[in-house]
Amino acid sequence: MAQAVGADLWHMSVYEGGFGLGGTSFYVEEGEHASQIQVLSQGPLNTGSLILVGTDGNRFLNESDPVRHGHVYNNGVWTNPMYPEKMWVVYDEAQAQLIAENASIPEEFLSTVLTANSLDDLAAQTGMKADTLKATISNFNTYAAQGNDEQFGRAAEYMTAFTGSAYYAFPVKSEILNTQGGPRRNENAEILDTEGNPIPHLYSAGEMGGITAEMYQGGTNLAECVIFGQIAGKNAAKEKDALPAYTLDAKVESTPTKLGEVTDVAAAEFETADNQYLGTGAGMGGDVVVRVTMDGDKIANVEIMKQAETAGTADPALETIPQAIVDANSTDVDTVSGATVTSKAIIEAVNDALSKVK
Ligand SMILES: Cc1cc2nc3c(=O)[nH]c(=O)nc-3n(C[C@H](O)[C@H](O)[C@H](O)COP(=O)(O)OP(=O)(O)OC[C@H]3O[C@@H](n4cnc5c(N)ncnc54)[C@H](O)[C@@H]3O)c2cc1C
Structure with a gap:
């Protein structure tokens, strides 16, 4: 709705x-x-000997860093990490004991913990790539031994190399409380267009299009809701010049070309007589263009005007399908095995041409 009246959007991620x-x-x-x-x-x-990995088995952040409201500290900015589609917490036997002693996993989620005797087995159970998972753990063990996590800077005191022969994993999800994205507003709670100009008589409040981004201060959302609710309310209620009734511009009709869709652009370069029609079909090497000559209701001739099919393989189709269509006076003809795509492209092109017959 905001975009329909020209509003700029911000903080969408x-x-x-x-x-x-x-x-x-x-x-x-x-x-x-x-x-x-x-x-x-x-x-x-x-x-300890615990990591957080994504679908492939790669780590993607410093697991030990305190995460503030979904933001991780990154070179002076509290950014939102890009979460993998699926995530697994992976750990070894010693860590499993520590987790059990501290009852760190709530009772109701204990059944989600998988156990494996090898990383191959763990990869199979979780759907991760075994080689990637092995490399991740091998690298992590190196970082723990040298006291330096070269990838994500996890502190030496919070890293322990994996030991033992048992591995554990449980699935986790990214957690989102609320988004900040929406129409951009200024200090007067006016909504701005993409040029930075206020859209007349349009105000906003609340977390939608919130002003905070990448810098979470506690209470910012609710504080902003209260503050901008008052500013927007006051400004909206203020007496001001009436605006003409808002009318939407007429919708522009468009028919975009989609990938794989046959267009007539390729056919445009060939001449036709009154009883000739051009058609295009999608072949292996791009568009196949045909010119169909009609004699009343009869298909009198099918000429291949343009093609870039695989030389040799496609030849039987290029040589026989046009005549087969003429003989049958129909496109309901057999395709040539071994050159099915080209056969179908010619048939599609002829059908396209026939659809234009007046
Ligand atoms: C678990 C949790 C904890 C949080 N903790 C904090 C915190 O500690 N401090 C802080 O500052 N912020 C916190 N927040 C964020 C804060 O609560 C929200 O940013 C704030 O409540 C948003 O207010 P709002 O009025 O913009 O939107 P909302 O409160 O979401 O109000 C929108 C309203 O519109 C209604 N609605 C939606 N669609 C329609 C429709 N088509 N027609 C009619 N009505 C509709 C909805 O039902 C809803 O009542 C927290 C959020 C969550 C989820």
């Missing part, structure tokens, strides 16, 4: 999320309320 372990929650089904993994400081779920 910014959101507030959870605390601890990358701002993730224990795994719940779509539509269920998430249950935050609350690690407000370092503990068994974000230190």
